[in-house]
Structures are given as C-alpha cells and as structure tokens.
Amino acid sequence: MATSREQFLFGSGNGNGVAGLGLGIEIGEVTSSRVYNTTTVPVSNSGGWRNAQSSVTPPPIPTPPQVSYTNGNTASKQPPLEPVVEEEVHYDTDALNNLPAREPVDMEFKELSLTVKLGFNRGSKEILHNVCGKFPGSQLIAIMGPSGAGKSTLLDALSGFKTTGVDGSILLNGRRRDLPSFRRMSCYITQDDRLQPLLTVNENMHIAADLKLGQTVSYEEKESRIEDILLLLGLYNHDQTLTMRLSGGQKKRLSIAMELINNPTVMFLDEPTTGLDSSSCTKVLELLKKLTSQGRTIICTIHQPTAKLFQIFDQVYVLSAGNCVYQGSTQKLVPFLQSVDLPCPMYHNPADYIIELACGEYGYDKVDTLKVATENGSCLTWFDNPSAVLRAEVLMRKYPIPKKSKSRSLEDTSYSNQCSVLLRRGFIKAKRDTTMTHLRIGVNIAVAALFGAMYDHTGREGSRVLDNYNLLFAILMHHSMTTMMLTVLTFPMDISILIKEHFNRWYSLKAYYTAMTLVDLPISTISCFLFTVIVYLWSYQPMEWIRFFMFFAISLLTVFVGHSFGLMIGAWFDVVNGTFLAPVLTIPMMMFAGFGVTLRDLPSYLRWGSHISYLRYGLEGFISAIYGLDRGTLACEEAPYCHYRYPKKFLEEITMRGDQFWNDVIALVVMILIFRFMSYVVLKAKIKSIR
C-alpha cells in the first residue's frame, strides 16, 4: 500500500522520483476504500521577497561570478542557489471537511503586562509592558520579534500557560476570559516536540483519542477521526512508524495531529518552524493555514520568517523588548512602514526589515516611533478590513454568554479512564524500552551472576560469614542505586511531556502518578526476582522458603525505596543536579546503615541517623532473613577454625538481634510512602511554579 501511495505522490520508475514531483504535503489516499478529493495549489519555492511576490513565474536565477582558487578548482563565490521548483501541494479537502467546523473566537488583550520574580532579594522584571492587541477568529497569526522580545512570554500569557505575574485583561468575544473554559477550547503546542518516542504514530493518536474523547465516543468514530487527521496532516503513510524515527517536520505535524483530536478552537504554537528545513516549514504553515479555514484561530511565535513563509500568515504582531511595534495584516506591513517614514528598502524582505528595526539596528528612536504609531498594539488601522473589526461591546451582543461547565475537573474523561489509558501506554513503552526494561533486567541478571561467582558458597560456610555480610550489603547497594539512578536520569524527560499533556488537559497529575507507580511494579518485581533467585542459589544461602521470601521481600522493598527516592530527586532537580545529588545523599545512608561502623559504636548524638537510613533497615532485614529465626550452626569446611560458626555470635558482634524483620518491613514501607508523597508534592509544586 505504501509503495503505490508513494508512487502516486512522488512519481515512479527512476527510483529518485522526488526531483520535480510531490514536494507538497502528502495527502490523498488512493488505495483506501474511502475516496478523497484532492485539489492542487501551486506554491512557489522561491527564496526572496521579490520572488515570493511573483510566485507563478519565478525570475531567472543570476549566475554567480566564478572564482578561481589556488588549487585550480573553479567554484562559485556565493553558496549555490537552490533551483526554483514549482511545488505542488495536495490538499485533502474531504479530510478537512470531516473535521467539525468551530465557531470563531475573537481574542483581545488590553494593557497586558507580565512580571517575573528574579529570585530571593533580586527583585522582579517586567517582560511585557502593557501591550494591547486583537486576534480575530479564523486567522493564522504570527507573533514575531527579535530574540528575547517576549514572544513566548506573550504566547504563555494568552494561552493561560502562565498566570503568575500577569496583569491586564484578556477578552474572548468581548467577555473577560474564563480560564478553565478557555483551556477547554484551546491547546498549546510547545517548541520542542514532547512526544512519546517509543510509540508509533497510530498508537500515539489512539492514546490521545482515548484520553481526550473517552468511552463516550465509539472506537469506529475515533478511528475515523484519526484517519481524517492523519490524512490531512500527511501522516497516514507513517502511522506504523515509531515516533522517534519521524523527521522533525513529521514530529511537528504529529504534535498538531494529537491536539486536533478534540478539535480545539484556538491553537497556540511556540515556534512551529524551528529546526525544520524550508520545505517542511512551508508544509507546516500551509497546514495551519488550512486549519484556520474552519473557524480555528492559530497563533504562533516565529523568529524571522522568510518572505515566502511571512506571506502565509494573515496577521502579524511584532514585539520589541516587550512592546508592540506592529499589528496588522502581513500585506499592510510595507504601507505601514512607509507611513512612519521608515520605508522598506527595495528587494528587502519586510519581515527581516521590521525585525532589524525592532532590534534597534537603525536606532532606538525608530523603535519608539513604531511603538507610538501602533499605540502599543491598540491601533487597528493596519488590519485587512479595519471597519469590519468588531468592538468588545458589539461582540458581547453578538455572542451569547458561554455556558459554564458543571464539572470541576478540567480533563475530558474520568480518573479511571485516564489511569487505564496511561497504564496501557506505560506498558507499551515498558515493553520497548531498552534502558528501563531490557537493560535493567539484563543488568540484574549479569550483576547477580557476578555476585554469585564472587561469593560462591558464602551463605552456608561459617568461615566466610564476613564475606556474606559484604555480599548482603553489596546487594542492598545494587538494588537501591540502580533503580534510583535510572529514575533520576529518565524521570526529568517524562516530566517535560507531563507538563505539556497535563496543561492540555489529557489527564490529571493523580492519574499520571498512579499509572506510573503501577507500570513500574511488574518490571521491578521481575528484575528483582531474577536477581534474587540467581544470587540466593549461587551463594548458597539457606534453602528455606521462608528465608528466601524474607530476603526477596527486603530486596523488593529496597528497590521501591530507591525508585521513590529517585522520583523525589528527579522531580526536584534536573538531570545534572540529580545525578550529582542522588549518590551524594546515599553516602550518609550508608554510613548510618551499621555496616562500616556498628550501630553500637555510633556516637550517641549521631544515632538518629540510623533511624532515617533505609539502608540500615534493609541490612537488618537481610540479616534477619539469613541469620535470624534461630539459625543453627554453620558448616565449617573451608577452614580449620570458624569464628562465626554460631550465627548468634555474629549477630552480637554486629549488634543486630535478627528478630526485627517486621519492624524493618514497616520502616521501609513508611519510607516508600514518605518519598512517594514528597515526590508527588514536589511535582505538583513544580508544575504550579512553571505557571
């Protein structure tokens, strides 16, 4: 099926049929039983402003002067120009029509400022300075400006991603924005593609559909919606591809596709063209433009678009150091610049020119001129049809008061549905995850075999009790450190996906946390069980079921403590700080475990340390399992004298009683609960602090 489709789009026969044909969005399934119409819209692939204006017949490319290098090679002085190719974009109009249209939403902001705190005793900084603006519905709007101008900050404020330090008013159809209702009708697509890399396109789409649409929508309906969106976004042919194998442009389109499932009215995209080649940029923007035709308002930040990309936008909002320096249609930017005596030089891309002006390259007085001319965003003169722009009072009369949702929860589906979908996603990921699952199980088997070989027979031999004691401590360190470090290294990446999906109301933090805990259970249990069986048998620990299960229980609890501790560190700190802190914080736990310095020899003022050391409870639990329960005399076959032939003597020496197993279990369970609770609280605070 893929071959015939590719042949349809790219031409066939010569094996390199990309040249000249099919550079557009790949839409239009010919082999599907459903027949989709396609319309062809020519788009020029020319680079400069002048070329973009005359898109149908591009001017001839001037031949660059030839220069001769000392080695005799002849090369062009300028980088070779790309050949101008007439690009054909196939629009799947049927697929677009299958998406329900939306009632357009007119967005307006007045005197909007955003202030951030710079930290303890360092005051605060205002990033947006009382900017105003109006984004009418059904338009593709670009927020432009030099780096650091405040584009992302404005997008964050308008989308509701940032609420702290925001002042001023944001109106929707003339009425003050009700944030929960607005979040229900909008979505935010971040600059970096925060996607699940181990899921295929189709799986990602189904997970998004199940989380956003729930069980009220039938499987067939979801399937049809996914099919339409994938066709529309040119991803239908890649639905079985793992997300991590997609190109940058495809990832960007998948991010958009996943948010389109519940058909948002307003879409915010932070730099959707960053990291994409010019062809992919065009594809993404053309696609966004198509989406606006059904009533959606799409607002994106963009750094410095080429003339060709600039033309795709309906409206542009330019910022300079937190102030508005232009607001209006893309077509009217040149007349506007003319009107303020800053005419755009011939053959100059107006988008480049306004950015240069906004940077202060031609003097800061020019920035002030622009700011005054646009009235910091209040002026609507440069809109396409200024007389048709409705005032807030008119909009209020035109649109009825929006219905308030009865549900207090922002998510579209129930907690149990969220948990079950997240569990499903978690298990698919776990099955394919080479680090968290395969490597973890492999490492457990390999380390267990290594320990077994090194400490062969130590479990039953009276002359090797101290060796066995070392083995128990090494096992403890292995269980806590491997799980903890894996979590510290991988959890921060999960958090970035969590922040995006949680903000877009896919699921609650509680559902995420529950599912994450449950997904880890079987993997931890399997790897710990394999480890325990190998090391227990190989090192000849006592062959009694009860002791084996006690040993396994302590091992498993230590794994859970390590995981919970790792979650807490991972939630609190980034990877670099977490990788440093996790082992550093483990060292005092080791010191207080009673391994190097016995608990009796600890100075009295440091005894408290042993009560908070989970390694102490783990070690005590292991000792109870192996030498407790009134274990009898040990064999003494490898030496003429065995000092610790009687386990009681050894227990006395290390000041452990061997009957504290249940206390140790309780202590470890309490620690797991404390660390889990703390990591949940830290995670919640982190999500809140970002906003």
Ligand SMILES: Nc1ncnc2c1ncn2[C@@H]1O[C@H](COP(=O)(O)OP(=O)(O)OP(=O)(O)O)[C@@H](O)[C@H]1O
């Ligand atoms: N939390 C913060 N604390 C201090 N300064 C901040 C904070 N957030 C943003 N800023 C500052 O505000 C300014 C605007 O940032 P913003 O990210 O909105 O710029 P931008 O226009 O999107 O830039 P870019 O195109 O480079 O992404 C920058 O100078 C940035 O350093």
